Amino acid sequence: MYKCSKQRMEDKIKTMSKYGDAGHGGVTRYTLSQEDLQARDEFVKRMKVIGAEIKTDDMANMYATIKGSSPNLPGIVMASHCDSVRNGGNYDGILGVMSAMEALETIADEKIPHKHNITAMIWTNEEGSLYPPAMMSSGVICYDYLPENIRKNFKHENMLLSKSVLDKTVTFGEMLDKNKYKGDKKNRLNPKEYSAMFELHIEQGPILEAAGNDIGVVTCVLGMVNYRIRAFGQSDHAGTTPMKYRKDALYAAALAIQQLHNELDKLAPDLVYTTGEILCHPNVHTVIPDMVEFSLDARHEDPKVIEGVVKAIKNLPEELAKCRIESEVAWTRDTVYFNKKLVGYVQEAVDELGYKNQKINSGAGHDAQFASYMMPTTMIFVPSKDGHSHCEEEFTSLEQCVKGAEVLLNAVLNLDRN
Amino acid sequence: MYKCSKQRMEDKIKTMSKYGDAGHGGVTRYTLSQEDLQARDEFVKRMKVIGAEIKTDDMANMYATIKGSSPNLPGIVMASHCDSVRNGGNYDGILGVMSAMEALETIADEKIPHKHNITAMIWTNEEGSLYPPAMMSSGVICYDYLPENIRKNFKHENMLLSKSVLDKTVTFGEMLDKNKYKGDKKNRLNPKEYSAMFELHIEQGPILEAAGNDIGVVTCVLGMVNYRIRAFGQSDHAGTTPMKYRKDALYAAALAIQQLHNELDKLAPDLVYTTGEILCHPNVHTVIPDMVEFSLDARHEDPKVIEGVVKAIKNLPEELAKCRIESEVAWTRDTVYFNKKLVGYVQEAVDELGYKNQKINSGAGHDAQFASYMMPTTMIFVPSKDGHSHCEEEFTSLEQCVKGAEVLLNAVLNLDRN
Numbered sequence: 163m164y165k166c167s168k169q170r171m172e173d174k175i176k177t178m179s180k181y182g183d184a185g186h187g188g189v190t191r192y193t194l195s196q197e198d199l200q201a202r203d204e205f206v207k208r209m210k211v212i213g214a215e216i217k218t219d220d221m222a223n224m225y226a227t228i229k230g231s232s233p234n235l236p237g238i239v240m241a242s243h244c245d246s247v248r249n250g251g252n253y254d255g256i257l258g259v260m261s262a263m264e265a266l267e268t269i270a271d272e273k274i275p276h277k278h279n280i281t282a283m284i285w286t287n288e289e290g291s292l293y294p295p296a297m298m299s300s301g302v303i304c305y306d307y308l309p310e311n312i313r314k315n316f317k318h319e320n321m322l323l324s325k326s327v328l329d330k331t332v333t334f335g336e337m338l339d340k341n342k343y344k345g346d347k348k349n350r351l352n353p354k355e356y357s358a359m360f361e362l363h364i365e366q367g368p369i370l371e372a373a374g375n376d377i378g379v380v381t382c383v384l385g386m387v388n389y390r391i392r393a394f395g396q397s398d399h400a401g402t403t404p405m406k407y408r409k410d411a412l413y414a415a416a417l418a419i420q421q422l423h424n425e426l427d428k429l430a431p432d433l434v435y436t437t438g439e440i441l442c443h444p445n446v447h448t449v450i451p452d453m454v455e456f457s458l459d460a461r462h463e464d465p466k467v468i469e470g471v472v473k474a475i476k477n478l479p480e481e482l483a484k485c486r487i488e489s490e491v492a493w494t495r496d497t498v499y500f501n502k503k504l505v506g507y508v509q510e511a512v513d514e515l516g517y518k519n520q521k522i523n524s525g526a527g528h529d530a531q532f533a534s535y536m537m538p539t540t541m542i543f544v545p546s547k548d549g550h551s552h553c554e555e556e557f558t559s560l561e562q563c564v565k566g567a568e569v570l571l572n573a574v575l576n577l578d579r580n
Numbered sequence: 581m582y583k584c585s586k587q588r589m590e591d592k593i594k595t596m597s598k599y600g601d602a603g604h605g606g607v608t609r610y611t612l613s614q615e616d617l618q619a620r621d622e623f624v625k626r627m628k629v630i631g632a633e634i635k636t637d638d639m640a641n642m643y644a645t646i647k648g649s650s651p652n653l654p655g656i657v658m659a660s661h662c663d664s665v666r667n668g669g670n671y672d673g674i675l676g677v678m679s680a681m682e683a684l685e686t687i688a689d690e691k692i693p694h695k696h697n698i699t700a701m702i703w704t705n706e707e708g709s710l711y712p713p714a715m716m717s718s719g720v721i722c723y724d725y726l727p728e729n730i731r732k733n734f735k736h737e738n739m740l741l742s743k744s745v746l747d748k749t750v751t752f753g754e755m756l757d758k759n760k761y762k763g764d765k766k767n768r769l770n771p772k773e774y775s776a777m778f779e780l781h782i783e784q785g786p787i788l789e790a791a792g793n794d795i796g797v798v799t800c801v802l803g804m805v806n807y808r809i810r811a812f813g814q815s816d817h818a819g820t821t822p823m824k825y826r827k828d829a830l831y832a833a834a835l836a837i838q839q840l841h842n843e844l845d846k847l848a849p850d851l852v853y854t855t856g857e858i859l860c861h862p863n864v865h866t867v868i869p870d871m872v873e874f875s876l877d878a879r880h881e882d883p884k885v886i887e888g889v890v891k892a893i894k895n896l897p898e899e900l901a902k903c904r905i906e907s908e909v910a911w912t913r914d915t916v917y918f919n920k921k922l923v924g925y926v927q928e929a930v931d932e933l934g935y936k937n938q939k940i941n942s943g944a945g946h947d948a949q950f951a952s953y954m955m956p957t958t959m960i961f962v963p964s965k966d967g968h969s970h971c972e973e974e975f976t977s978l979e980q981c982v983k984g985a986e987v988l989l990n991a992v993l994n995l996d997r998n
Contacts, residue, residue, distance in 0.1 A: 248862055296866065367820030384819065388865065397971040400854035400877045401802065401943030402785030405845070407967055412855055412874075413841060416834040423831060427823070436818035437830055439865045440858060440872075444666055447806060447857045447875035447910075448714065448944075449970045454858075456830075457865035461819045492865075525819030526866075549825055552867045553815040 163514045164575065166268050166567045172560050174260045177204060178244070179252040188554025189252060193245035193287035194222065194337045201244040201256065202343055205284060208263055212270035214282070218345030221299040221309070222338060224284040225349065228266055230276045230578070236357035237279035238574050240265055241529060243288030250289075251556020253364045253563075257544070259284055261362040261567040268571055276578045283351070283359075285529045286338075293334035295493075300532035303350050353537045358504060358577060361530040362542040362570045364558050368549025369522060376565050377512045378522035378543030381505060383531040385468050385497035386461040389475055391418060395485040397444065397452035408450055412442055414485035415454040418478055422458060425474040430467045434525055435460035461525050463497050498531045501538035504577065508542055511572035517565050542569050581932045582993065584686050584985045590978050592678045595622060596662070597670040606972025607670060611663035611705035612640065612755045619662040619674065620761055623702060626681055630688035632700070636763030639717040639727070640756060642702040643767065646684055648694045648996070654775035655697035656992050658683060659947065661706030668707075669974020671782045675962070675981060677702055679780040682982075683989040694996045701769070701777075703947045704756075711752035713911075718950035721768050771955045776922060776995060779948040780960045780988045782976050786967025787940060794983050795930045796940035796961030799923060801949040803886050803915035804879040807893055809836060813903040815862065815870035826868055830860055832903035833872040836896055840876065843892040848885045852943055853878035879943050881915050916949045919956035922995065926960055929990035935983050960987050 181200035182191030191197040202224060206216055209226035217225045227237065242258020262282035269276065290296035302309045312334060338344050351359070365371075370378050395411030419437050426435050439457040460471040475489050512519045522543055524531075533539045544566035547557040558566075599618040600609030609615040620642060624634055627644035635643045645655065660676020680700035687694065708714035719725040730752060756762050769777070788796050813829030837855050844853050857875040878889040893907050930937045940961055942949075951957045962984035965975040976984075 247864065247867065291864070365820060366817040368822065368825050386819070396968070398967060399784040399944055399969045400856055401804070401852060401879045401945065402783060402964075402969065403852065403943075403967055404786065404850065405852060407786050410854070412858060413837065416837040419831060419834040420838060432822065434819060434821065434823060436828070436865070436868055438818055438867050438869060439863050440830060440860045442858050444970075445857050446665065446709070446970075447854070447877050449665065449856050450854055451856060452971070459818045459865050525821075526817055527819065546820075549816060549821055550814070551817045551820065552864075553870070 164268060164272065164274060164568070164571055166264050166564050166571060168560060168564050170267060171260065171264050171564050171567060174263060175252065175560070175563065178256050178260060182246065184249055184554065186554055188249055188556065189246050190248050190250065191244065191246040192292040193289065194341050198245055202284065205259065205263065209266065209282065212267055214266060217349045218343045219349040220345060220347040221302055222286045222341050222343045222345070223299050223351070224343060225281050226266065227279050227281040228270060230278040230280065232277040233279055235278045236355055237281055238577060239281045239283050239351065239356050239359040240570060240574060241283035241285055241359055242361050242363060243285045243529065245287055245289050245291070247289050247291045247552045249554055250552055251554055253556050253558050254366065254551055255288055257364055257558065257563060258362045261570050264567040265571040265574060274575065276575065278578050280574060288529055297527055297529050297532055300529035304532040304536040356537060359530060359533045359537060359539045360504070360542065360570055360574060361528055362544070362566050363528060364546045364551060364556070365522070365543040366526050366546050366551035370520070370543060370545040371547065371549065373520055375518045375520045376545065376562050377517050377519035377569055379505060379508050379512060379519055380524050380541035380543055381500060381521050382463060383498040383524045383527060384461040384463050385465055385495055386459065387468055387471055387494045388492040389458045389489050390455055390492050391458055391475065391487070391489045392453065392455045393418060393482065393485045393487055395450065395452050398450045400448045400450060403450060409484045410450050411454040411485050412451040414482040414487065415440070415456055417482045418487060419456065421478065422474060426460065426471060429470045430462060433460065433462045433467055435471065463523055465496065495527070498534055500534060500540040504538050504540035507576040508540055508569060508573040510576055512569045514572060515568055517569065542566060582686060582690065582692060582986070582989055584682050584982050584989060586978060586982050588685060589678065589682050589982050589985060592681060593670065593978070593981065596674050596678060600664065602667055602972065604972055606667055606974065607664050608666050608668065609662065609664040610710040611707065612759050616663055620702065623677065623681065627684065627700065630685055632684060635767045636761045637767040638763060638765040639720055640704045640759050640761045640763070641717050641769070642761060643699050644684065645697050645699040646688060648696040648698065650695040651697055653696050654773055655699055656995060657699045657701050657769065657774050657777040658988060658992060659701035659703055659777055660779050660781060661703045661947065663705055663707050663709070665707050665709045665970045667972055668970055669972055671974050671976050672784065672969055673706055675782055675976065676780045679985040679988050682985040683992060686989055692993065694993065696996050698992060706947055715945055715947050715950055718947035722950040722954040774955060777948060777951045777955060777957045778922070778960065778988055778992060779946055780962070780984050781946060782964045782969060782974070783940070783961040784944050784964050784969035788938070788961060788963040789965065789967065791938055793936045793938045794963065794980050795935050795937035795987055797923060797927050797930060797937055798942050798959035798961055799918060799939050800881060801916040801942045801945060802879040802881050803883055803913055804877065805886055805889055805912045806910040807876045807907050808873055808910050809876055809893065809905070809907045810871065810873045811836060811900065811903045811905055813868065813870050816868045818866045818868060821868060827902045828868050829872040829903050830869040832900040832905065833858070833874055835900045836905060837874065839896065840892060844878065844889060847888045848880060851878065851880045851885055853889065881941055883914065913945070916952055918952060918958040922956050922958035925994040926958060926987060926991040928994055930987045932990065933986055935987065960984060960991070
């Protein structure tokens with residue numbers, strides 16, 4: 163049972179928080195941006211210090227590996243991402259990378275014997291903030307996206323509003339091609355050279371904190387549906403069109419959002435659903451909107467509940483406030499259950515360490531979810547203060563970060579021994 | 581009592597509709613754009629044919645004048661604009677310009693005697709689509725804006741979403757400086773050289789059509805208020821935040837919009853109000869919105885009703901769905917009554933011509949409203965099919981357009997005689 167270095171972990175957190183520092187406690191670190199490169203350079207610098215071998219693949223995913231005593235056995239990977247959302251926090255993704263670094267640094271520092279090669283990995287573009295979709299690289303490598311199409315992806319139109327990126331309207335492929343960490347396709351994560359993947363991540367919710375636990379032993383990633391819902395009205399002049407003649411798409415959308423809230427609240431207490439994005443055309447204060455589109459994201463472990471969500475969407479009236487309503491499924495995901503053997507090693511490690519813990523599921527999508535389609539995979543959660551994430555208030559205490567790294571390290575060593 | 585040329589009017593409508601043709605029946609003709617310049621060139625070409633003298637001022641407003649028999653008397657102006665909203669129609673603004681041209685062409689063609697100089701005028705940037713505010717030039721020249729500040733105005737942020745203008749993020753002043761029609765400040769419309777202004781415009785509403793009238797004798801421009809209403813929530817992860825912990829600013833905004841509809845519908849049957857613009861931050865489908873702002877535009881002749889609107893906004897709860905609600909007045913305008921004498925000349929002309937007509941007020945703002953602060957001013961409306969405007973369905977029949985031009989011509993001649 164091995165411990166990690168609090169001081170070394172603190173130094174990594176402080177250093178990484180500088181890269182993309184938005185000036186008020188959080189970071190904006192888009193994938194493949196200058197800020198992202200600073201974080202990757204830091205990763206390379208520290209991994210070289212412990213003698214790790216650095217490789218990168220054609221999606222600019224990065225692998226830092228220390229050899230085991232039986233280097234021909236398939237290796238063990240600890241991975242997460244270092245990109246962030248706009249005005250994100252200092253822990254989402256990057257903490258998983260720092261914990262993997264801390265685990266390798268501990269192994270090197272204490273010369274912990276291990277048979278398998280052990281790798282700390284960075285996934286490119288997990289957030290998809292600038293170039294949708296999220297979890298792009300793990301999707302490309304482990305799942306069924308077509309890289310050639312992904313490369314053509316443009317910035318999210320919403321991002322055009324962000325002055326900082328207005329001047330670089332390039333595709334993901336162009337960004338990738340001019341990135342110094344773009345490497346060889348043969349270096350991709352694959353089930354021949356690697357036998358398992360662990361990902362430590364912040365919970366991004368309030369459950370562990372509310373229960374007073376420091377570690378979440380993750381068992382699954384919740385199933386979800388993502389819909390686009392549109393209201394079609396008629397653009398007319400705001401000052402000259404009597405109310406009775408109007409077809410106001412924004413008013414129709416407001417009614418639809420409220421009706422969805424009323425219906426979905428009846429389905430299950432632990433269902434989560436979000437209307438996070440809204441687009442309005444022409445979006446001018448003197449013109450009645452003729453088209454409004456908004457997103458609906460809903461997540462739950464039980465497919466029956468997700469079916470109920472789809473039913474509620476389908477049950478929206480064909481017309482609200484004289485506007486035609488239509489809905490379209492954007493994407494769906496079935497609940498992904500993690501590898502029972504690996505979940506067991508995590509539970510074993512946290513029990514040995516004696517940290518307060520619980521089984522938990524992940525409402526958020528992670529690269530681990532796609533990786534699990536390719537090889538045995540599991541996750542470890544640490545608490546998020548007040549449950550906040552994807553914002554600058556995001557916080558996990560140093561003690562909790564170190565406990566997480568220790569659980570990761572010992573779970574990996576448990577697997578190594580068996 | 582003089583008539584205009586249907587064939588000549590039809591030719592103007594067909595020609596002007598080509599400049600900015602968006603390919604599906606309407607135009608996108610932003611002020612000072614290439615398309616706008618094409619329309620202005622057409623104006624110059626046709627006005628030179630009838631021997632009009634062309635002048636432009638420092639806001640690129642254009643004046644085509646034919647001399648009267650007493651050229652030292654203050655002249656009479658017929659004015660409107662040739663810029664459009666995005667995907668606008670073929671009549672808003674440009675019909676007023678074409679009617680002024682038609683009136684001058686008729687006077688020249690039939691050698692109609694007149695004492696006063698008579699001017700056809702184009703106002704720059706009435707729509708403010710690309711460079712807010714609307715009615716910029718008349719505001720600068722007749723009202724109380726500061727031109728130097730106006731020049732610094734950037735594109736409406738919303739316009740950044742329009743790929744076509746992404747490459748030219750310049751200020752209005754820069755656009756103006758490189759425009760060949762920018763002229764001398766001394767040529768501005770002024771109450772010494774000019775005695776009155778008439779503006780013909782489409783109604784942009786369904787009232788004339790519903791009453792079967794061809795002409796609206798406009799008596800006033802409705803008073804209005806324009807508010808920005810904001811909801812402040814908390815950004816958290818869409819998949820990991822239980823519903824009871826959420827502060828969803830978009831849901832709060834949807835509730836606020838519905839509450840406003842419920843309250844404002846009680847105030848007056850002819851009150852018009854619009855929530856035409858909505859901005860959501862960060863506007864990502866996987867993030868709970870932390871800030872949503874929307875516009876509220878309300879218009880009515882009676883200040884008591886407008887007071888009721890303000891009261892309803894102030895009465896919004898301080899908190900909706902655990903989100904703080906705040907409102908801020910963007911701008912207001914009192915009802916503007918047009919010059920009774922000029923309104924009389926318009927009524928006289930339409931009665932002589934025997935066209936079906938009614939008194940009507942204008943819910944839309946027009947340059948005439950600012951001009952009326954400087955000199956006697958009035959307006960003439962023609963019907964809008966199905967009341968549609970600020971959209972490509974905008975339509976007024978050729979017969980109605982010609983009738984409008986004839987009322988404009990004869991009203992101007994009535995004033996000339998008195």
